[in-house]
Amino acid sequence: MIEAQHLTKRYGKTVAVDEASFAVRPGRVTGFLGPNGAGKSTTMRMILGLDTPSSGSVLVNGKPYRELTDPLRSVGALLDAKAIIGGRSAASHLAWLADSNGIARRRVTEVLELVGLSDVAGKRVGTFSLGMNQRLGIAAALLGDPETVMFDEPINGLDPDGILWIRNLMKSLAAQGRTVFLSSHLMSEMAQTADHLLVIARGRIIADASTDEFVNRNSTPSVRVRARQPADLAAALTRRGALVERCPDGAMIVTGLDSAAIGGAASAHDITLLELAAHGASLEEAFFELTRDETDYHAGQLAGTSQGA
Amino acid sequence: MSATTYTSTPARPARATLISRTLKAEWTKLRTLPSTWRTAALTLAMGIGFGVAVAFSEVSQWHTMTAQQRQVFDPASASMSGVMIAAVVLGALAVRTVTAEYSTGMIRSTFSAMPARRLVLAAKAAIAAAFAFPVTLLGNVAGFELGQRIFAGQHAAVAIGHPGVLRAMFFGAVAVSLVAVIGVGIGGLIRHTAGAATILSLIIIGGLTVGQFLPAGWRQYMPGIATQAAVTVHRSAGLLRPGTAIVVLAVYAAIALGAAAMRVAHRDA
Numbered sequence: 001m002i003e004a005q006h007l008t009k010r011y012g013k014t015v016a017v018d019e020a021s022f023a024v025r026p027g028r029v030t031g032f033l034g035p036n037g038a039g040k041s042t043t044m045r046m047i048l049g050l051d052t053p054s055s056g057s058v059l060v061n062g063k064p065y066r067e068l069t070d071p072l073r074s075v076g077a078l079l080d081a082k083a084i085i086g087g088r089s090a091a092s093h094l095a096w097l098a099d100s101n102g103i104a105r106r107r108v109t110e111v112l113e114l115v116g117l118s119d120v121a122g123k124r125v126g127t128f129s130l131g132m133n134q135r136l137g138i139a140a141a142l143l144g145d146p147e148t149v150m151f152d153e154p155i156n157g158l159d160p161d162g163i164l165w166i167r168n169l170m171k172s173l174a175a176q177g178r179t180v181f182l183s184s185h186l187m188s189e190m191a192q193t194a195d196h197l198l199v200i201a202r203g204r205i206i207a208d209a210s211t212d213e214f215v216n217r218n219s220t221p222s223v224r225v226r227a228r229q230p231a232d233l234a235a236a237l238t239r240r241g242a243l244v245e246r247c248p249d250g251a252m253i254v255t256g257l258d259s260a261a262i263g264g265a266a267s268a269h270d271i272t273l274l275e276l277a278a279h280g281a282s283l284e285e286a287f288f289e290l291t292r293d294e295t296d297y298h299a300g301q302l303a304g305t306s307q308g309a
Numbered sequence: 310m311s312a313t314t315y316t317s318t319p320a321r322p323a324r325a326t327l328i329s330r331t332l333k334a335e336w337t338k339l340r341t342l343p344s345t346w347r348t349a350a351l352t353l354a355m356g357i358g359f360g361v362a363v364a365f366s367e368v369s370q371w372h373t374m375t376a377q378q379r380q381v382f383d384p385a386s387a388s389m390s391g392v393m394i395a396a397v398v399l400g401a402l403a404v405r406t407v408t409a410e411y412s413t414g415m416i417r418s419t420f421s422a423m424p425a426r427r428l429v430l431a432a433k434a435a436i437a438a439a440f441a442f443p444v445t446l447l448g449n450v451a452g453f454e455l456g457q458r459i460f461a462g463q464h465a466a467v468a469i470g471h472p473g474v475l476r477a478m479f480f481g482a483v484a485v486s487l488v489a490v491i492g493v494g495i496g497g498l499i500r501h502t503a504g505a506a507t508i509l510s511l512i513i514i515g516g517l518t519v520g521q522f523l524p525a526g527w528r529q530y531m532p533g534i535a536t537q538a539a540v541t542v543h544r545s546a547g548l549l550r551p552g553t554a555i556v557v558l559a560v561y562a563a564i565a566l567g568a569a570a571m572r573v574a575h576r577d578a
Contacts, residue, residue, distance in 0.1 A: 096341070
């Protein structure tokens, strides 16, 4: 469980994280979605007590991180897989982490096996590929069998097998009742992994909703249609209240009517359809929709403050 | 009068447990880096070699020395000249225990696992000092034994039981341990390996070069000169008494580590 209250981080005049209030709950995968530079990593560093908030607070399992007893047993985190000294072996890297929190050394063997690095346990970390480093970082995060796990862009540098593996791992950790917090700038990945989304843009949390709810609320399903008599069809659909957008290839993107209604309209007017394809709403679309609103909101809010209060 | 307090949170591990875990983690870090052991071997080879070279050089000049020069000659100190090498090389090793973590970003793993940052820095200093001590002591003993064989030809050798010899061996190791603590402190302040190692080398070796231009009374307080003074057996002009030299180095170590602890504790990692 992670709870942030008005969490803010300023660097000089730049606001990296702006009054973020949210809760990351156990039992599900919460995706932390936002473009690069939106404030995801800064937020995660504040959660771990590495960076001090300019104002506001964040609690992990009810306490500020720095006050946790044996923090690795409560929270496991992977921030940057490459941030590791190359001279040690994978097993030695995990060994010092285990020693620091009074974790039994046999856990080192267990987590190396879990992430599939047993064969290279004695090899220098400096010889590892990025994917192997990611796996080692995940092993380190799981070392203390923590209630809360947090991963910053964990699929960077992984091959498709690795991505699938991480996705399943995240889901199984959540299914065990753990709090799983996962950042990414890749929306397609989030759509497949996260049950719940926290969306951040320019340091502000702009959405906190289940993935399905987020997509449904912020995007409209559309239908792509091509007809032998496009002008007639467009006119017929517009009369029925649809919004029709013409594409350069002659197709139309229709919103406001579903495939059945479009087909009905076409047959009523003896129009021959060449193509009729429904497009589900996508997270990507929803995200862009929402960030566009965010820009408007900013402008509106500025205008409002001069009059208000 | 008694009061009972109920808390919903589990008890923190005792302070002693926290300290021993931090020390253990830092020791595991140091010993599992192969470069640590290469550095120790290098320190011994270079340090002993330097002591032997100094001994041969003194012997070759023996016939040109006056009776008075021969009388104040300190064969024990000369054979332990390698202590300066140990100070530079093991000091740089101590610097790296901090700066290598900052430059790779691994310091974030360290401070996530051990949020008591000042304790981490103190543990790094303690481990670096504890590592430097036996390595330097071994170098001192070996340098002394080899050096005295060279001096024996001029009947200038002293026995290990000679008053002050064991103290010099021991104080030399203490001095280098304190230089290691200074190294950890400078590492925490500068954070970059090259910069911090250069500054440490300058304050040790620089005392021998730049220090020449300082008034004699100041020069003896330079860390490098104080390290040299720690291995002396005879009282020597321009050098502190060995005990005073150790106190001076301890003060530098406390200042460097204290300043680094304040900086590391309050900065974003």
